[in-house]
Amino acid sequence: MSNSLEFRGISKLYPGVRALDDISFKAEGGRVLALLGENGAGKSTLLKIMSGDQRPDEGEVLINETPVSFVNPQAAISAGISVIYQERQLMSAMSVMENLFPGALPKNKFGLFDKRKLYSDALAIIEKFGLPIDPTEKVGRLNVAYQQMVEIMKAYRRNSDIIAFDEPTAPLTDAEITILFKVIRELKEEGKVIIYVSHRMAEIFQITDDIVVMKDGKLVRQFKTAETNEAELIQAMVGRDIGDTYSNLSRCTERGDVVLEVKNLKTPYVRDVSFTVRKGEVVGLAGLVGAGRTEVARALFGADPVTGGEILLEGEPVKFKSPRDAIAAGVALCPEDRKEQGLVLGRTIQDNIVMPVVDKVTKYGKIVDRNRMSELARAAVSKYSIKTPSIDKVVVELSGGNQQKVILGRWTSEEMTTKLLILDEPTKGIDVGTKAEIYQTVCDLAKTGIGVIIISSELTEVINLADNIIVMHNGHVTGTVTREEATEESVLAMAMLD
């Protein structure tokens, strides 16, 4: 009998809102079904219902045509459902094999745990997937891709027939994505039901067979992947035709003086990195995860030590001992991890915006000037159309896109004199509509004479947004191309060069 997972009339009500509204579709075994939608479309809620974390208010879930209902995640797991979240749920201080068999450790005849059997059982699974992982290695020491593989193998070990992936490729490099896809295809061959949630279009077309598009808790349309295209999907997702995001951008065409010149930059993580950024120019740093792009950004921002080479800001050599120095000199960084490194999530929008300029927003010496503070915050909210009822809203309550805009607002407030803005993965986890807004914002900032460096793991994004693309591999620059010259293939080739 082939596996299947069916949602029938699923609704989930939260006070005042329908998070899911009459969702019905069926995922067949041996096929990969993509769940597509902007943030807040209801994909996560649906995954939570699948995993037994939440219960639907109406409708039912059927596995192999049999209605099921889960009291808790454990029940869903025993029913054969595994959801693999972005935040991996592994015990990082434990070995791979222990992670593969949590709560199911083999015992020997004395009732004690049988390490040898555990090892051989674990090895069998790892070999089945053909991965170069040592079962005794601590999970925390594996790279993210392999950690994810451990999670997948765990699902496989449990004999899960239904496996859902929540944005699995977000932390992975292209090479790692290839491994992941190979594994997914194998699971598919075995007739498992695969649900695949992702924002990345290219992947959807590469790996999925069916597509379900959701918006505002409703199912918009179902597609066969082979019979649709990107434009159609985006239209279904956002409910409007946003056309070609990149060709509609109003770019900055004027080039001013050189803002930043990097000469043979050397840090503990990168070497021989040289490039320049002009006023009004958007420079992209492309490369695989681990190529050293973030490390370059951090060095320019004074967050990592520079061990060699030169950084010239508007022609003047600079040496930043801390981000504080860099900010004072006009360098700003929107860090990769918005929530961990960018924002103080528990504080308000205005607090987050004035962070670097607290010392300037004062009256009578050292007293915080609240009026000035809210003035700056209001300016940012209107400039970037941050969706919020008030500047006193706590940023944890904002969507990812609006949070990113708060950070942009921070670095471009009236009290800042940002000359160089570094954006590390500015659109990570942000939905398509807001992405386009952020792209335009980047161009608008360039028009004000700021030099922009943009780092993104989405190749399409860097090569279409940046005017010049610096490609990195393994800690050094392997090539420089202009937007006109760049193709995904050529940049990828340079990014994988050895």
Added chain:
Amino acid sequence: MENTENKSFWQKYLKPLVSHKVFTLILLLLGLWIIFSIWANIVGNTFFSLPTMRNILASIVLSSFLTIGAGCLLISGALDLSQAAVGAFGGMVMASAIAGWGLPWYLAILVALALCAVFGAINALLVDKFRFPAFIATLSMSYMAKGLMYLFSSLGSATGTAQNIQFMKPPVIQLLGTGNLSKSIPVLKDIPVGVVVMLIFFIIYGVIMSKTTFGKKVVLMGGNRYAAHLAGINSSAITYILFINSAVLGGVSGIFNSAKLGQGQLLALQTNQFTGITAAILGGISFGGGAGGMGGAFIGLLILNTFQIGMSTVKVNPFWINVFTGILLLVALSFDFFARLRAGQKTARQAREAK
């Protein structure tokens, strides 16, 4: 955006006041007052009276300085378990500076506080530079301070044993320790000078934490230390300032203790290792940092001592008082927990409605 004109008086003024955490705390305090007043009546005692209030205020003087120091640190996301031990050390130093070395009172205080500051600086060094968890660094420091205090007090004794160091109180120390306000002011008479100093400290620190750029930076750093660092906030400097501040305030507390008793006491502040932290948390300062203020900490301290004095007024077995204090702390924290839970649900709902 906000539209201030369309808001009613309730929305504009009363609602923020009522929804403020300190307001809830004040209600809790008033509730305790009412309960104990009635209860005391039943057992044939009085609770609601000026002397009781004065007692409560007088009883929090020593711990108030600890609370301020602990509160500021907690807001920044750190904590200091060595305050009380360092404070006792400071009290001892002052006593022996006056008794043994014959220093004038102001120099004695200065020396005591400076030595306390050294402990604070070492704490900060361990936490900031060597990345020790504050818990471990300051726990170690509390043992060291205590040991050093015993060593120090044994230096002057003929037998080499640790001892309380008696000293003749200079007038200013006398005033700080046991002085009262002028008898001529009716309501304020008999209020200890220590209470006045405490209130001044609370006001000064309240202004620093809630109104100045420094306070704002402390809160932001407490909310997310790394993000604050990447936004140019000098978190190292703040860490040093706050640890030194905590140790010095511990010293102030120790000095008040010595001034009150006329001796550097080996057992000074012995029961106070966690009082500052307890009061601060009770007063709504979040244990993880990034929220809370001095007003709350003050009320928290009042609640703690109202509770303890109230319990003894109604003749509850003293052993039970600690049990109930523990329960009080849990209840207070559960308020916080439920408030956050509600806020979380509200947030989730708003987030969904926004779409």
